[in-house]
Amino acid sequence: MNRIQTLFQLSGEKVIPFFTAGHPRLDSTADLVLAAERGGAAMVEVGMPFSDPLADGPVIQQSSQSALRNGMTTAKLLQQVKQVRESSEIPIALMGYLNPILHYGIQTFVTDARAAGVDGLIIPDLPCEESEDLVSLCKAQELSLVLLVAPNTPGKKITRISQLAQDLIYCVAVLGITGARLDEADGLVSYMERVQHHSESPFVVGFGIKTREDVRKVNRIADGAVVGTSLIEVINSANSPVEAAETYIRELGGKE
Amino acid sequence: MPDHRGHFDRYGGKYVPESLIPALKELEQQYRKAMTDANFQTELSNLLKHYAGRPTPLYHAGRLSEELGFEVWLKREDLNHTGAHKINNALGQILLARRMDKQRIIAETGAGQHGVATATVAARFGLQCIVYMGEEDIQRQKLNVFRMNLLGAEVRPVSTGSATLKDATNEAIRDWVTNVETTYYLLGSTVGPHPYPMLVRDFQSVISRETKEQFKVQVGVELPDRIVACVGGGSNAMGIFFDFLEDDVTLVGIEAAGKGLESGQHAATLTKGEFGVLHGSASYLLQDSNGQVTLPHSISAGLDYPGVGPEHSYLKSTGRVDYRTATDAEAVRAFQWLSEMEGILPALEPAHALAYLRQENNGITSGERVVICLSGRGDKDVNTVAHWIGVDS
Ligand SMILES: Cc1ncc(COP(=O)(O)O)c(C=O)c1O
Numbered sequence: 001m002n003r004i005q006t007l008f009q010l011s012g013e014k015v016i017p018f019f020t021a022g023h024p025r026l027d028s029t030a031d032l033v034l035a036a037e038r039g040g041a042a043m044v045e046v047g048m049p050f051s052d053p054l055a056d057g058p059v060i061q062q063s064s065q066s067a068l069r070n071g072m073t074t075a076k077l078l079q080q081v082k083q084v085r086e087s088s089e090i091p092i093a094l095m096g097y098l099n100p101i102l103h104y105g106i107q108t109f110v111t112d113a114r115a116a117g118v119d120g121l122i123i124p125d126l127p128c129e130e131s132e133d134l135v136s137l138c139k140a141q142e143l144s145l146v147l148l149v150a151p152n153t154p155g156k157k158i159t160r161i162s163q164l165a166q167d168l169i170y171c172v173a174v175l176g177i178t179g180a181r182l183d184e185a186d187g188l189v190s191y192m193e194r195v196q197h198h199s200e201s202p203f204v205v206g207f208g209i210k211t212r213e214d215v216r217k218v219n220r221i222a223d224g225a226v227v228g229t230s231l232i233e234v235i236n237s238a239n240s241p242v243e244a245a246e247t248y249i250r251e252l253g254g255k256e
Numbered sequence: 257m258p259d260h261r262g263h264f265d266r267y268g269g270k271y272v273p274e275s276l277i278p279a280l281k282e283l284e285q286q287y288r289k290a291m292t293d294a295n296f297q298t299e300l301s302n303l304l305k306h307y308a309g310r311p312t313p314l315y316h317a318g319r320l321s322e323e324l325g326f327e328v329w330l331k332r333e334d335l336n337h338t339g340a341h342k343i344n345n346a347l348g349q350i351l352l353a354r355r356m357d358k359q360r361i362i363a364e365t366g367a368g369q370h371g372v373a374t375a376t377v378a379a380r381f382g383l384q385c386i387v388y389m390g391e392e393d394i395q396r397q398k399l400n401v402f403r404m405n406l407l408g409a410e411v412r413p414v415s416t417g418s419a420t421l422k423d424a425t426n427e428a429i430r431d432w433v434t435n436v437e438t439t440y441y442l443l444g445s446t447v448g449p450h451p452y453p454m455l456v457r458d459f460q461s462v463i464s465r466e467t468k469e470q471f472k473v474q475v476g477v478e479l480p481d482r483i484v485a486c487v488g489g490g491s492n493a494m495g496i497f498f499d500f501l502e503d504d505v506t507l508v509g510i511e512a513a514g515k516g517l518e519s520g521q522h523a524a525t526l527t528k529g530e531f532g533v534l535h536g537s538a539s540y541l542l543q544d545s546n547g548q549v550t551l552p553h554s555i556s557a558g559l560d561y562p563g564v565g566p567e568h569s570y571l572k573s574t575g576r577v578d579y580r581t582a583t584d585a586e587a588v589r590a591f592q593w594l595s596e597m598e599g600i601l602p603a604l605e606p607a608h609a610l611a612y613l614r615q616e617n618n619g620i621t622s623g624e625r626v627v628i629c630l631s632g633r634g635d636k637d638v639n640t641v642a643h644w645i646g647v648d649s
Contacts, residue, residue, distance in 0.1 A: 051417065051548040052534060054429045055273045061416060073546045098271055098533045103547025125533070127274045129261065150275035152436070159272075175275055176434040 014224035022072030039249030048096030057179025093120030182208030262450020340632030342453025348459035366421030368400025369446030448564035449536030456595030460495025490565035
């Protein structure tokens with residue numbers, strides 16, 4: 001079993017920070033993962049920067065640009081994950097667009113990511129219709145391919161997606177890009193209840209989550225809350241980004 | 257082609273966020289219904305005839321032919337209303353938007369021709385229109401920006417990335433993801449997720465249907481020997497190739513070689529790119545060794561795009577179409593050449609196709625019958641050419 005499979009056997013509230021690898025500095029990645037762990041994060045999502053992140057709002061777009069300028073690459077990121085694994089067992093999912101993975105070679109990528117200590121993979125521009133090859137490659141290596149569902153995904157399809165993904169699915173809270181506001185998500189509770197009803201796997205919710213209250217609200221129904229844009233905003237405006245991230249993640253989990 | 261999943265062999269598909277999948281499914285259903293609906297077909301062909309001015313002429317370029325030693329015809333898409341082939345697709349899609357009851361239309365544009373075509377049809381049907389355009393392109397295509405404003409569209413400048421067509425497309429997709437329930441995305445070329453490459457091709461294929469018919473009647477010969485078109489996203493090329501794919505006709509697509517293929521500053525996706533995924537489909541893509549999309553360059557904004565339609569990638573893989581390139585300098589010379597020889601100012605995009613006629617090793621034998629898709633007129637490019645000539649001299 002990988003760390004994600006183990007984690008979601010446990011019930012209880014989960015805070016899942018997202019940040020972009022290689023931002024604000026090329027070597028920030030490992031420090032931020034360890035800070036998240038100290039802050040009480042259950043798992044982390046590490047963004048693999050891409051030149052054309054079409055599901056992302058301005059904050060994550062800029063963090064990707066910054067990471068690319070800093071020289072971040074897929075190979076360097078896997079190196080950094082390896083480094084984290086010397087001192088941490090926190091579950092790690094990589095989140096990134098398909099093209100850099102294709103270019104690396106999907107089979108090699110899955111093998112190398114697993115060997116580096118990655119537990120899961122989230123690809124926002126890979127809907128289940130196109131995921132067949134990657135699903136079987138990931139299964140073979142026990143890497144959790146976390147497929148996404150949206151507020152307009154029909155119930156039956158939620159079931160199918162959760163069956164394909166098996167370990168975990170990711171619910172996008174709003175119709176929109178990252179950085180959207182959660183209060184634009186009409187009917188978040190009924191949406192989460194719908195997912196709960198149809199999904200055969202655990203599910204986490206992300207997009208627009210910002211406060212301790214949001215985290216609590218989401219965790220009442222879902223199996224975890226992902227916090228991305230607002231964490232990156234905290235990192236961007238802090239003098240010492242790593243400490244600021246740790247403090248913020250601790251607050252989100254209600255562990256002052 | 258494509259198969260039921262929208263794949264042209266390994267190219268194409270729907271590589272988009274899950275939230276767009278229902279919208280793409282609905283679009284495909286509506287499109288398939290429309291194609292077998294006689295009312296839709298009648299409405300579209302009436303608009304093409306009485307609004308856009310079709311059929312466009314197939315014009316024998318006598319002085320060009322004399323100089324070249326083979327016969328050249330120009331398919332005059334520049335004579336369409338709004339000045340380019342883009343209106344063929346915009347009219348087809350606006351009728352789909354109306355059937356789907358969408359009141360808000362968005363589009364991306366590079367040269368501004370597709371933006372103008374979209375703003376035009378949105379005005380014609382009284383719909384709200386927002387056009388995303390890179391800041392770089394806003395600078396070099398000022399005339400078209402003003403035209404869009406006159407037509408009542410809002411032009412939203414995009415400053416991210418290279419501030420050109422690729423980034424405008426990212427921004428249009430982000431808008432669509434956010435407003436998918438109310439908004440119709442009127443995509444301008446044979447790119448993007450399925451069903452766009454198919455439906456844009458089909459709406460543009462009127463070019464090849466007319467060409468085939470006109471050639472037979474005017475020339476008295478069944479088929480031309482060769483058809484040439486420029487390739488940006490690939491819509492005018494797919495449009496003029498489509499009805500000839502099964503025929504014994506040589507098909508040539510010309511990409512932008514910018515400052516030269518070896519300079520790294522070009523937009524020759526099929527010639528220099530590698531397999532990848534951008535804007536929802538798998539195709540050839542200009543990218544670096546880490547799979548990051550690289551910045552293309554072309555003097556013509558309409559060709560300045562790092563991707564290409566998936567069907568072109570497929571046609572390259574089968575060898576059915578011969579893809580070649582022309583540089584900025586060759587295109588400007590061809591622009592001047594057609595203006596002086598035939599009294600026609602071509603857009604810089606099809607000037608690349610014209611430039612091919614004068615290239616050595618183009619494979620054209622004397623007496624051949626060659627059709628060029630003259631996809632648009634050159635008014636929008638006059639400033640660019642003036643600037644180039646000024647810099648040159
Ligand atoms: C006149 C003209 N030709 C060609 C193109 C390139 O597009 P496509 O390859 O889709 O025909 C454009 C795009 O703006 C254009 O304006």
